Amino acid sequence: MERNGTIVYGVDPLVIHDHYEIDYRHSYAEDSPFFIGLTKGQLLGSRCTVCGYTYATPRAHCMDCGAPTMWHELPLTGRIHTFTTCHYGGEQFLKETPFTLVLVEFDAADTLFLSRLKGMPPDGVRIGLPVVARFAKTPSFKVTDVWFEPADKA
Amino acid sequence: MRQVYMISGGITKFAKAHQDKDFRLMVKEAYDYALRDVPRFSKDMIDGAVGSYFSDHFTRQLKAASMVQDYLGLCPKPSKRVEGGGATGGLCFQSAWEAVASGRMNCCAAFGFETMSRVNTWKGNEFIALASDTNFDFPVGGFYSGYYAMMVQRHMHEFGTTVEQMAMVSIKNHANALYNPYAQKAKRLTIKQVRESPMVATPLTMEDICAMSDGAAVCFLASEAVASQVCDHPVKITGVGSGSDAMRMADRPHGKVILLPHEREADYRRLKYPGVHSFRGGRMAAKLAYEMAGISNPGEELSFIELHDAYTSSEIQTYEDLGLCKYGEGGRFVESGIPFMPTVDYGLELSKQGQLPVNPSGGLLACGHPVGATGLMQAVFAFWQLQGSVEKHLGNDRLQVKNAKRGLIHSHAGTGTYITVSIMETA
Numbered sequence A: 001m002e003r004n005g006t007i008v009y010g011v012d013p014l015v016i017h018d019h020y021e022i023d024y025r026h027s028y029a030e031d032s033p034f035f036i037g038l039t040k041g042q043l044l045g046s047r048c049t050v051c052g053y054t055y056a057t058p059r060a061h062c063m064d065c066g067a068p069t070m071w072h073e074l075p076l077t078g079r080i081h082t083f084t085t086c087h088y089g090g091e092q093f094l095k096e097t098p099f100t101l102v103l104v105e106f107d108a109a110d111t112l113f114l115s116r117l118k119g120m121p122p123d124g125v126r127i128g129l130p131v132v133a134r135f136a137k138t139p140s141f142k143v144t145d146v147w148f149e150p151a152d153k154a
Numbered sequence B: 001m002r003q004v005y006m007i008s009g010g011i012t013k014f015a016k017a018h019q020d021k022d023f024r025l026m027v028k029e030a031y032d033y034a035l036r037d038v039p040r041f042s043k044d045m046i047d048g049a050v051g052s053y054f055s056d057h058f059t060r061q062l063k064a065a066s067m068v069q070d071y072l073g074l075c076p077k078p079s080k081r082v083e084g085g086g087a088t089g090g091l092c093f094q095s096a097w098e099a100v101a102s103g104r105m106n107c108c109a110a111f112g113f114e115t116m117s118r119v120n121t122w123k124g125n126e127f128i129a130l131a132s133d134t135n136f137d138f139p140v141g142g143f144y145s146g147y148y149a150m151m152v153q154r155h156m157h158e159f160g161t162t163v164e165q166m167a168m169v170s171i172k173n174h175a176n177a178l179y180n181p182y183a184q185k186a187k188r189l190t191i192k193q194v195r196e197s198p199m200v201a202t203p204l205t206m207e208d209i210c211a212m213s214d215g216a217a218v219c220f221l222a223s224e225a226v227a228s229q230v231c232d233h234p235v236k237i238t239g240v241g242s243g244s245d246a247m248r249m250a251d252r253p254h255g256k257v258i259l260l261p262h263e264r265e266a267d268y269r270r271l272k273y274p275g276v277h278s279f280r281g282g283r284m285a286a287k288l289a290y291e292m293a294g295i296s297n298p299g300e301e302l303s304f305i306e307l308h309d310a311y312t313s314s315e316i317q318t319y320e321d322l323g324l325c326k327y328g329e330g331g332r333f334v335e336s337g338i339p340f341m342p343t344v345d346y347g348l349e350l351s352k353q354g355q356l357p358v359n360p361s362g363g364l365l366a367c368g369h370p371v372g373a374t375g376l377m378q379a380v381f382a383f384w385q386l387q388g389s390v391e392k393h394l395g396n397d398r399l400q401v402k403n404a405k406r407g408l409i410h411s412h413a414g415t416g417t418y419i420t421v422s423i424m425e426t427a
Helices: A029-039 A091-096 B023-036 B064-071 B088-101 B121-129 B144-159 B163-179 B191-196 B224-230 B280-293 B312-321 B330-336 B363-367 B371-387 B390-394
Strands: A008-011 A014-016 A044-048 A069-073 A077-086 A099-105 A113-117 A130-135 A146-150 B004-011 B048-052 B079-082 B107-115 B199-201 B214-223 B235-244 B304-306 B406-412 B418-426
Touching: A029 A044, A029 A069, A077 A113, A077 B144, A077 B199, A091 B121, A099 B144, B004 B023, B004 B088, B004 B224, B004 B371, B023 B064, B023 B107, B023 B214, B048 B064, B048 B088, B048 B371, B064 B079, B064 B107, B079 B088, B088 B107, B088 B214, B088 B235, B088 B371, B088 B406, B088 B418, B107 B371, B121 B144, B144 B199, B144 B312, B144 B330, B163 B191, B163 B312, B163 B330, B163 B363, B214 B224, B214 B371, B235 B280, B235 B371, B280 B312, B280 B406, B280 B418, B304 B371, B312 B330, B312 B363, B312 B406, B363 B371, B371 B390, B371 B406, B371 B418
Parallel strands: A113 A146, B048 B079, B048 B107, B304 B406
Antiparallel strands: A008 A014, A044 A069, A077 A099, A077 A130, A099 A113, A130 A146, B004 B214, B004 B235, B107 B214, B235 B418, B406 B418
């Protein structure tokens, strides 16, 4: 909303500025313990109580057999399954570029976990590189409260 | 189920912005074109419509398809909106097919559009990124070019696919579009130019990625009785298939390959599937469509393909999902020249140029990707190919696939979460 009238970009056709924003009351619902876990330095996956399938990104019910899962603490070290360094991004993240995204694999899990890789230049990143989880000292209660760094720097 | 025919189609030019037309008028333009192409057909013969657009964020007009329905004068006939990310248009096409195949309608109009120019490109990327998990993926800085970049990094790791092979897809599709006046971004490129264009997400550059676009497309699907009455060259829809996969790439399992009729388990003894390198939903969609159409070896039984090349990498991955080559051979498949047009000069040495053209229209990479219109745009181009009417509609016949008998269209949503495959044949 403009304080002093409407911004007009053109008149043929007539194009005006139109602002829109909204606040949500967002519940993590059944996934809440994962985000609380991050504040305690824990990476919580989930494991199916029937078939034992282990999810590195948690879900309350098994995708395969439909049974409830139980929380399962993951090791804090894993390996890079794949990666990319982003030089552009969604508008919200443009100011943070370049940043590196990694899918992390763990010995104790059947699926992967998406996170940021920090603490190394993009040209050194490779598939298979051992990485270790780091946690924010001041939690934001978002998935960015955890990120990964090369394990050999630990 | 009844046999379903496509009897006409229309598209607007795909452009960075159509500020002189809102979404209703864009669809009207494509719809009127489709009506004019079948003079014996009239609006009264349309029993209902399915509308498609991807994002309420882009339109900021909910129920926009209702406004198209009234603008086209189709009220009070049945209508609904279909939404499924990047596959929105393909799902819309199949929804209209369902209406006719079931006997519920004798003629159903499928219309789709997107108006992506209303926000800047990076806000647009953010809107699209909201079609990924907003608890776990989006907040990390996840966006679609990043997701596909991670997928192809793994494809390169598993199979040795190269960035030069990806660049060849970009060269092919942008050069094909030189002969398609509806395309947004036609040009001649070299491998060097593709690699030296700005890096978006390693290894994908700007020329590996399709552009945001404004545009609309319309298809009329009809029963045999209607088709034979109004259309000289109707096109049969002989197979439809669709598939899905987990929203989060992190959740994709590592199991066995879903085999097509011409493949054997021994082909993939060591491959963990789909992981993040392949689209399991695309393979499922292809398998179902091939079974319905009676196709046992797609590489030999198809005349051309219009597939969802939002990224050069995803075109290579899709060759494999569709069984045009085995998993892992997609990079070498493009290098061989098979998916190029026989009639276009690309400035490349291609030993098997033009054996099975893929994206003769220029695909998403060159035509643009106004999401809700894209899957229907593919159907319109495939329809013209099979009618042999490319020259009439594009003003030149360079992109006409000679003796086209059977085509495949493929529409694909976010990292393979929804995928449709439809088979179209000369009647």
